[in-house]
Amino acid sequence: MxxxxxxxxxxxxxxxxxxxxxxxxxxxxxxxxxxxxxxxELKDVDWTCLDLLNRHGPLSPSALARNAGLHPATMTGILDRLQRGGWITRERDPDAADRRAVIVQARRERNPELYRLFAGMNAQMDQLCEGYTDDELDLIASFLRRTTDAGHTATDQLANR
The missing domain is CATH 1.20.5 (Single alpha-helices involved in coiled-coils or other helix-helix interfaces)
Incomplete structure (x- = not known):
């Protein structure tokens, strides 16, 4: 051989x-x-949308649907649940030409509740990262970003089939 x-x-x-x-x-x-x-008390898809709003919001419902890879009609139920749970607000978009346009934003004052729930994982990740050099962490972060990009491309390809 x-x-x-x-x-x-x-x-x-x-x-x-x-x-x-x-x-x-x-x-x-x-x-x-x-x-x-x-x-x-969040469904998986609700958490995904809330996380997107926390990271990239405020967003219109259609922009949120696009970012979440969901059909816009699905957003109404998700936003209703998030609003009932006190996680988001929906307000008229003052900058939109259409007076019916709505903007959605996360209620950031609720974020400490989320942080408490993820505290265990965050502590585990901090401890794990301590074992790597700065260069190794840069490499890992680069790999994960590139993996995310590959996943985005694959998702788009599947969605357009």
Missing amino acids: SVVSNASRGRRQQVRAVKAALRDLNIQLSLLNRQFGTHA
Whole structure:
């Protein structure tokens, strides 16, 4: 057997190991989000929308639907639940030409409740990151951003089938 084929096989095994680890991470984060949602009384999709609003808001319902990869008609129920739960506000958009336009924003005063629920994971991540150098953390962050971009591209491709 040649050195090239051994190296090639070793590389394929490493790539498979990375993909398997990402699948495991996806499952574990889904389980964590489900537990989080149970404690916060948020459905998975509601939490996704609230997180998007906290990170990128305020947004129009249609912009939020686009960012969440959801049909705009689905947003009404999600926003109704989030508003009933006291997580968001919906107000008329004063800058819009259409006087019916609405802007949605997270009620940031509720964020400490969210932070408390994620405190355990955040502490675990802080402890985990202590074991890496600054250069290694830069590499990991770059890999995760690029993985996110690849996921975005794959999502768009599936949505446009």
